[in-house]
Amino acid sequence: MTIFVQLHWLTAYPPANLNRDDTGRPKTARFGNVDRLRVSSQALKRAWRTSDAFRSALHGHLGERTQRLGEEIERHLVGQGIAADAALRAARAVGDVFGKIKPETDRKPARIEQLVFVSAEERAAALALAERIAAGGEVDLSRTPLLKPVDGAVDIGMFGRMLADDPDFNREAAVQVAHAVTTHRAIVEDDYYTAVDDLKTPAEDAGAGFVGEAGFGAGTFYLYLCIDRDLLVRNLGGDEALARRGLAALVQAAATVGPRGKQASFASRAYASYGLVERGEEAPRSLAAAFLKPVGGEDVLQDSVARLRATRDQFARAYGSDAETAEMDVPAGQGTLAGLIALAAR
Known part of the structure; x- marks a missing residue:
């Protein structure tokens, strides 16, 4: 049987524009009949595979x-x-x-x-x-x-590649990455900003030298990854040790690295506040259904964690589950990233 490793993350971002659409505004999605902020899987994967977490752990084993x-x-x-x-x-x-x-x-x-x-x-x-x-x-x-x-090449083994002219050398992705969406209703807001000419004299007009407008949004994002561990090992020519190094680097990056869009304007760097790793042979599934009804209230993060746990338990009762699990709940002071990595990379 195939071993699947599933990762679930909740990460709270302050005002940011992590991943822009063709108009320069944050990407969005409609889920549960309400608008959410969204970060594409493509943006996430690029951020991870070009991160220091990948480069330091997998030097000499990355493609371009x-x-x-x-x-x-x-x-x-x-x-x-x-x-x-x-x-x-x-x-x-x-x-x-x-x-x-x-x-x-x-x-x-x-x-x-x-x-x-x-x-x-x-x-x-x-x-x-x-x-x-x-x-x-x-x-x-x-x-x-x-x-x-x-x-x-661990990143190619994880995220795959397609060669239209040489399909024999395509590689099926061993890691599936969902688009991250907010657990709650979220809107794109507009920031009206100005830039003043420092050399303008008091005798001149008092207007700005430049006027602009930029979109941003804030929220708690749910992210899901599914890893076919056996396929990753096959993509790496059977190198179990390298696969474990790759899995450790992926968990580290997914918890600590996000897209770098507009960082100079927003400094929107964030670590995951909650993480859940599941490892087992059962058919994988996202827990996005936990947020079909948008989370409300004052403590969105805590309520999102409670929803995620409750939905996992409900699926387990309905379908059965023998998966091994590890959790990290930063606000509650429970679990560590090292514990998540230990299970995911085993």
Whole structure:
């Protein structure tokens, strides 16, 4: 049977604009027939995989999502003394393995058309192969493996990748991340702000040098993650120890790292106030139903924790549950992040 690790978080954010829509305002969702603030799973995953928590714990085992692999190869070859035209030819040939390369007439002829996740092992192999090509070696790219179906890139193993031209090297995501939504009704408010010219003299008009408007919102967000632990191990080539390191880094990041949107304006950094880890073989499920009726009252966080616990217990009574659990309730002084990590990464 598959082992699933489920993470549930409640995090209170002060006024913020963590994740903007196409108009620059905070993203929203309608849930339980009321408007909520929302943070997309894409924004959350990027914040986590580029965080210090990931980089320090998983150094050498992280990939990069980029269109610029060919340009990196070209710079590497030129730095080794290869002629510019030979370096470009080799970079285009190798870059085209990872995605459709831009036309030679393009302003960036070594750039790939699509964003692609590249592991550290694939990057090293690409640089080595480009050196052989640039040196005049005979290389049949169709018979020279560069892409790998599994390797040690933890973030690719967790969040997956899709290669439209090479589906054999796609990786199914072992970690599913829901969009975070507030447990209560929330609205987007407008901040009218001005900037004054410091060099303006008293004899001039008293008006501002700039006037603007920015959207923001505040609230307690519920976030759910589901991890297929067995798939993560398979994506990492069976490396159990690396999978455990990855799970520990993910729990650490999900509890302490959020999207960095508009931080200079809002300083909206927050740790999770409540966390629940469930580990077991039963079919996973979100606990978002706890908040279909928006939480009200003065203590939104405490009431949200109570709703989450009650809904979990109700599901357990109705369906049965043998899952192991660990909790961290910061306001109540119960549990620790280390305890959550210990269960999730076991």
